[in-house]
Amino acid sequence: MLRLNAYRATPRVFSLYRSLRRHLHIDYESKYSDKLQKRAQELGKSLNEIRQEIKEAERFRLKQWSEERGKKLQEEEAAAASAQQTSSGASTSGPTPAPRKTSRKDNSPVKPLADILNLDRLLEKTHTAEQISSLWTAYHASRSKGTGRGFICASVPLDTYEKLMVTGKKYPSFAVPLPRDAVQDDSGEAKRAYEFYFLQWDFHDTPPTPTPSEPFFRPPSDLPASNPQTSTVLLTPLQEYKSRTTFATAYLILTFYTDLASSHGLVLLRGEITSTAASTENNSNSDFLLSQQDAQLLTMHLQRFYLWGGEEEGAKERYRLLEAFHNIPEEFKWEDLLKHAEPI
Template structure:
């Protein structure tokens, strides 16, 4: 069931992985001995053993070169351009496009809300699933810029597992034929039954770091999983951001599509691979591929 309702950038260094086979079966070496000897002569070495040593040296050099590659250089360029654009907008103070101030570091942190902040758990845990879903929708029906949903526990388990392994990501948002605005996704596991997903303009995150204000925060409540088999979600899109509800829902749709994929789906596997590549700092992650994958409505 879709959870979209109609109503910290950590850089991970590239890890190069190489698998080396120290030996081979004698018959295999014998089978290719003539080709190996020919290759040795081409490379100016006198024997197959010397050829092995040369190839191992070449592999080491290539591995060293790979480790010097910055797989997120393209993302850095996106960040740099957006940060500069937002600085200029802030100077011009252009209405809704202006940069929001950072969170005041001295402001005391308020406790996170659990499901009991919204519902009487003892009263609702015995209700039929359909009635609980109705009550949850009604709870937020008249709140502007709110998001809410009920999610099957099995579906959320997959999202949770992928979020735990890949706690940050980036998502593109098309902007009226003017290219793409990049948004930073962060997951926080704030309590035993509460998980948060926060979305922030990547440009604002670059300016304010950990004190950047998320424009959208989702809270996933898992207190009733054992009794009802569902997770309840509520969230809000801030009013002081130039982001429509349709745009927010498009971002959330891609959060679901990238984090909630199933092993049976080829398209889901591509998206999960992009999550892993971003987390690992792998050079296979590129902004062009991300934009292409995010645009596919599968």
């Protein structure tokens, strides 16, 4: 499980948020001030005291949650290392290969692919990209007990990922809408509601090029000599990001694993939906912060806005929105995003 629970805030990110909030015409302070004022009167405290208590309680909860998550990750890594050593020690035929290094050169919290799939065993025989894709899908189906809940996965051709990576580096953040149930406006008319999600790209170290032990394996000549960077995309409700800033919880974490790009021309996409606090405490995967359908639609939005090339209808407009969001905020109109909110 990936342990990414907060965005790294930058002045650019705050500037983008303020730009979108200005276009959305939402005043969050006034929206909740009445409730806070009422609560303060009930407790006989000032509004500032109530706000400070809420902040302190949230800091404590996040710190406790982070410590528990870190401890669990260390236990999982220790168990995996122990199992690998036991397996290596039990083998007596032929030389024992050196264990694959999974430590990161950077401080990335991304779980290495070698901790998810047994890459050494995978590379012992010649597997096609289609076979690896099937294994990737089967693995996540087994992790969710066949329900698919909590995960989404896909296999991305290398050339497609390279296009995504170029656009992601140029436009590392954006906001996308999710359709919600209709609500009534002041006139009593039912109108479609939308919830905006803020996404942010992050790029990490390049994973090492695999060394297959199968002597007849030869990577295709048209593939690069080294792998591209691993990347992650974090998505969280815009309102969540506004209220918690650097402590905002990522509801969906998309990770592009590039370990097999130079050998098989394949990038493995893993999407993890964050479990609710109650589900985590009960060691259950029954409840998540985001539905499976919404997670799939958010991933589709990533493709729509970051793979805008070609003659597909609306492609030029999506690129224009992405560019305006970053470079021409005065021309960015959130209403235009709603044209691309519905599933295809």
